[in-house]
Amino acid sequence: MNDDKNEFWRKIPLWKGVNAADFLSHRWSGDDRLFNFLSAVLPDSVPYDKHSVRMQSREELIKDVLNGVRAATMTIRVTPYVLSRIDWGNPRNDPIFRQFFPMRSVMLPDHPKLSLDSLDEEGDSPVKGLVHRYPDKALFLTTTICPTYCMFCTRSYAVGGNTDTVPKRLKATAKRWDQAFSYIESQPGLHDIVVSGGDSYYLQPDQLRMIGERLIKTPNIRRIRFASKGLAVAPSRIIDEKDDWFRALADVCTRAREAYKSVALHTHFNHPNEISWVTEQACRELMKAGVMVRNQTVLLRGINDDVETMSTLIRKLADNNVFPYYVYQCDMVEKVEHLRTPLQKILDLEAQIRGTIAGFMMPQFVVDLPGGGGKRLACSYKSYDRQTGVSTFTAPALKGRDKENKVYKYYDPLLDVPSP
Ligand code: SF4
Structure with a gap:
């Protein structure tokens, strides 16, 4: 698992000169604003999908992310470490990029049962x-x-x-x-x-x-x-x-x-x-x-x-x-x-x-x-109807607010529910 202590962050042109002492210091946070960063780090075009059938230009991807940020419930915040683990030649299909950078083009309409505080904390x-x-x-x-x-x-x-x-x-x-x-x-x-x-x-x-x-x-x-x-x-x-x-x-x-x-x-x-x-x-x-x-x-x-x-x-x-x-x-x-x-x-x-x-x-x-x-x-689960995508559960050990008698439902994404 050890990747020989290679200085993987130096693949990002802006950080070519950053040595290990700086990168490993908790005080170093990278001094470029995110979108300057995206402009600098992205190639002219990137694969749109896994099979690279379609490409997306750098400008289109940045716009896609900006539109995603407007729609998202979370602001973007990432660390230099995270940025340095992303494959910037293929960010749309990178598992780390996809966790932290909202892209409007991949977002789907919310399931009607989604909510902001879904666990009712x-x-x-x-x-x-x-x-x-x-x-x-x-x-x-x-x-x-x-x-x-x-x-x-x-x-x-x-x-x-x-x-x-x-x-x-x-x-x-x-x-x-x-x-x-x-x-x-x-x-x-x-x-x-x-x-x-x-x-x-x-x-x-x-x-x-x-x-x-x-x-x-x-x-x-x-x-x-x-x-x-x-x-x-x-x-x-x-x-x-x-x-x-x-x-x-x-x-x-x-x-x-x-x-x-x-x-x-x-x-x-x-x-x-x-x-x-x-x-x-x-x-x-x-x-x-x-x-x-x-x-x-x-x-x-x-x-x-x-x-x-x-x-x-x-x-x-x-x-x-x-x-x-x-x-x-x-x-x-x-x-x-x-x-x-x-x-x-x-x-x-x-x-x-x-x-x-x-x-x-x-x-x-x-x-x-x-x-x-x-x-x-x-x-x-107590039941799981794969046609409607609804599963039910109970939580008998929880007390108060009638929790012990309640039936809780998880709804599969609409994408996976067979059309009627
Ligand atoms: S999942 Fe954890 S680290 Fe991520 S935003 Fe929520 S509280 Fe923060």
Whole structure:
């Protein structure tokens, strides 16, 4: 997996002179605005489709992206690391480009059941920014910023900057954090906290230490997870000795072990191309520091929805001691109809991959039930009508708001529903 430490970012003409020390520094962010960047990096024309039957000019692609940005629920934000992992000779068909750059030409009209907060997180938030859905677990949304913004983000109602279509509804304030801590401390049944956002990479190291310390000291809390896509999109932060974030995380893990509690980093890789020698080095540092890392992948059409890609991803993660924890069915959020797959796809992938890797490295293939039913194994559906594309699930362990009696529905993309 080690690609001999080649300086892969230098293939981008603007960054030809950038050495490894600069590229790996967390302070270096590339100093070109995105669209200048696109103009500089794209060739005169690029293949429109996988088989290069049709080409698209550079100007047309930039216009396509600009129109996509206007329609999308997320603004564009990417890291130099992400940009340097894209095949700029064929971006339309590149699995990383397609995750972060909306192209109007590939977007499909929303399924009528898509919504902005499809998991009804706001409905399960006793305090703004704290989602308490499962009896013993809560999700603490500490920040609304991420190192990259993913088009398919389940939290597009809250995360990132306002877009032309979505004014974001959550802000990170000290008052909100205090309210969240008070709530966590008042609930003896809560044992497990996910510190997310946004992305915990965007917590300052002293904030990360403070949150970790306070949760470790809270008697009812046994397990803490920091959710961050950082390892996938900016792994250099972990190996940059001048960046204190990783040291802060390692310190919190040490403190937790002393208190006989557990801390883990939950990250988010979607494609094997996201993994380089920089990632491998970062994973080694995490392992040396005793940080448990688990991964949550989102199943995305045309990006990782084939057996070979998903198997390679799982194996590469396992080889780097990152536990492939979940593969999620893409949530029913707005403006991602083109990235969703039918339920049958996740069922097929699970069936074909199980048995090819040790059971403890086999991810759970799940659907996060629209409407707030929580995560259920995809194969646990109660019914699945492939003609209408509607599958149903129940969540008997969830209590309150009549959740235990509710039937939750996942709708396949319209593209996959046979015409009447
Ligand atoms: S990093 Fe996570 S929270 Fe941030 S935009 Fe992507 S999916 Fe959403």
